[in-house]
Amino acid sequence: MGKSKTSNASARPRYWLMKSEPSAFSIDDLARASKQTTCWEGVRNYQARNFMRSMAVGDRVLFYHSNADPPAVVGIAEVVRTAYPDPTQFDKADIHYDPDSVPANPRWDLVDIKYIKKFSAPLPLDRLRGEPKLKGMVLLRKGSRLSVQPVTAAEWAHILSLA
């Protein structure tokens, strides 16, 4: 490490939001998991995959419950292992099996995340929409379906202040 290029390093996002349907895997499941850690398998979207590839250990993650009542940010996790191949892409019995992905050049990656905390109360999507400071959030964009998305430092700070 020299003393150059700190500006590039600081431009990399350090905050993220990841969606999960609580009926499949909730923040309570994460809190109960072995080592309170899980591998975030099953992402099959290139943009979401690329965001995971750019994550670093220690990055912070908003845990979001989609297809929930109400949909809400429910807590925080952190990245504990950087991207590596998602084993489910090679598992014929798995719902996320991808016959076009070859082990020599895996198409899909995942990261490991660890539970940090559950908010005392969920922050529903409606509530976030009412916050002028969050107007630019990827989550709030019309038609936004991205399951892994960057969060700015300002958005992160504001959401924590609401929680």
Place this chain on the structure above:
DNA sequence: GCCAACGTTGGC
């Protein structure tokens, strides 16, 4: 359950 928005696939 409905359906709008989005991403991917494949014919041409």
Place this chain on the structure above:
DNA sequence: GCCAACGTTGGC
């Protein structure tokens, strides 16, 4: 390279 068809996401 265009675009229609299809499958999926996810709020409502």
